[in-house]
Every structure is written in C-alpha cells, then in structure tokens.
Amino acid sequence: MKWGTIYGAGSAGVEFYDAFHAPGHVPAMKGDVDFYIRCARRFGGPVLELAAGISPGMVKVARGKAALAERDGLSGGIRFLRGDMTRFSLRRKFRFIYLPFRSFQSLHTIAEQRACLACVRRHLAPGGRFVLNIFDPKLEYCVPGRSKVISRYRKAVDRATGNVCRLEVEERHNDALRQILTEKWHFVVRDRRGKLLREDDRWLSIRWTYRWEMAHLLELCGFDAEACYGGFHGEAPAYGREQVWVAKKAR
Ligand SMILES: C[S@@+](CC[C@H](N)C(=O)[O-])C[C@H]1O[C@@H](n2cnc3c(N)ncnc32)[C@H](O)[C@@H]1O
Known part of the structure; x- marks a missing residue:
C-alpha cells in the first residue's frame, strides 16, 4: 500500500492527535479517563498504561490524563517507556494495567494478541487487574x-x-x-x-474481535474475566458499543 499508517512519522493524524482525541473529544470514549481513574483508585498502584503513543500530541494526551489523575488525588509521577506491547519486560509488577482506546485492535494476529496478553499477565501484581477496551463490531x-x-x-x-x-x-x-x-x-x-x-x-x-472471542482469548491466556461493560459507566454489554473488560489472573 502506498500510504503510511496514521501513527507513522510525519502523519497529520499524530500531529493533530491531541486535537482529535483529547479526553472527551470522541463520543464513544466519553468518560473513559474518569473510568480509568476510578479503576486506579480501586485497584491501586503502580499503574501501567500500554500504547500511550510516542508522538508529541499523544504524549500530551497521556500527560493530560496523568494531570487529571493527580487532580483526583492520585499521584506518584509519570514515566514514559518506549516499547512494544507484545514483548516488553519491566522489572516490576503493577496493580492496575490498562490498554485503552481500542489499541489492542492494532494487533493483527492471534499470535500478537496472545503475546500481548502474556506480557500483561507477567506484569500483573497479585490481586491486580487488567482493563482492556475494544469496540464491539457492527x-x-x-x-x-x-x-x-x-x-x-x-x-x-x-x-x-x-x-x-x-x-x-x-x-x-x-x-x-x-x-x-x-x-x-x-x-x-x-x-x-x-x-x-x-x-x-x-x-x-x-482487527475487530467479537465479544465471545475476547472472552475465550482472555481465558486461554490465563485471565478470569470479572466484567465486560458496554461502555465506561458500567453499562450492560451491548451489540455495536464498546467492550470494556476487567480481568484478573486466573489461579
Ligand atoms: C488509538 S491509539 C491510542 C493512544 C492512547 N492510548 C489514547 O488513549 O489516546 C493506538 C496506539 O497504539 C499504539 N500501538 C499499536 N501497536 C502497538 C504495539 N505493538 N506496541 C505498542 N503500541 C502500539 C499506536 O502506535 C497508537 O499509539
């Protein structure tokens, strides 16, 4: 294909990422940052966000989220690490890991999806939670x-x-x-x-992933799915909306 990806170098998509995607700008994601902040409060830190993005606009969005968390009394600083979510190894475990804004869908193969979930599982502290958002395909x-x-x-x-x-x-x-x-x-x-x-x-x-496919994938990769919401306000699962999964390590 002759064009680059929207996340690639020089893309107008990343130049304007914060203008298009700052918290509250995308209707389907309404309330997502507050939801993740509530999760961080409930599950505790340290917190790991995957696929925050590396362009200045994306880093600005990530900093904006961290500032909102700080405003809500959650602090501890923010560090950016460049890596691939299908093969990362950090020397610490996290009480809360989340993969927001449908980023899991950038993984095109089952092998990549499984590699990512295996990495997440390895980095979850005992009792920790993993939250994943993808869209429910129409x-x-x-x-x-x-x-x-x-x-x-x-x-x-x-x-x-x-x-x-x-x-x-x-x-x-x-x-x-x-x-x-x-x-x-x-x-x-x-x-x-x-x-x-x-x-x-x-x-x-x-890549789109069906709700039951995701349920089976989580189980296959050693997770217990505790909940799957249809949005960021605890909605019941609904066709064509969001899939917001909350999972912990299976014993
Ligand atoms: C929809 S954006 C989400 C950005 C940010 N998390 C947010 O909420 O605005 C998807 C991001 O996933 C990143 N991504 C895709 N594949 C990745 C991989 N294998 N490892 C790390 N990041 C990846 C893209 O570069 C992009 O920054």
Missing part, C-alpha cells in the same frame, strides 16, 4: 470487501497555531477472513485564514 460494516464507513468527516483545531485539520475517511475495505478493516484517511491542513498547508493520506488498519 456487522453491517464488516462485510467482505468494500464497505460503508461509520463516520466520514471530522475536524480539529490546533489551539496553539489555530491550524485546522479536516479528516475525511474516504474508503473502507474489510478482510473478513482476518477480521481486519483498512480505512483510507485523507487529512487536509489549513491555516486560520484557510490557506492550504498540506494534504496527507494515511491508512488505519485494525
């Missing part, structure tokens, strides 16, 4: 081949520069056998007066 968007896109247009403004980034999701292709969707994201960046600064084409390729 089947009409998962038909083989070309399909409709769920949300076509979005716009974000970089508060520092006033530059405006308009995103159009131009096409979606589903590999229904591998459960991987690939979308072409077209970014157009203009300055505050409307002058075109750049255009950037990127692709997003993620």
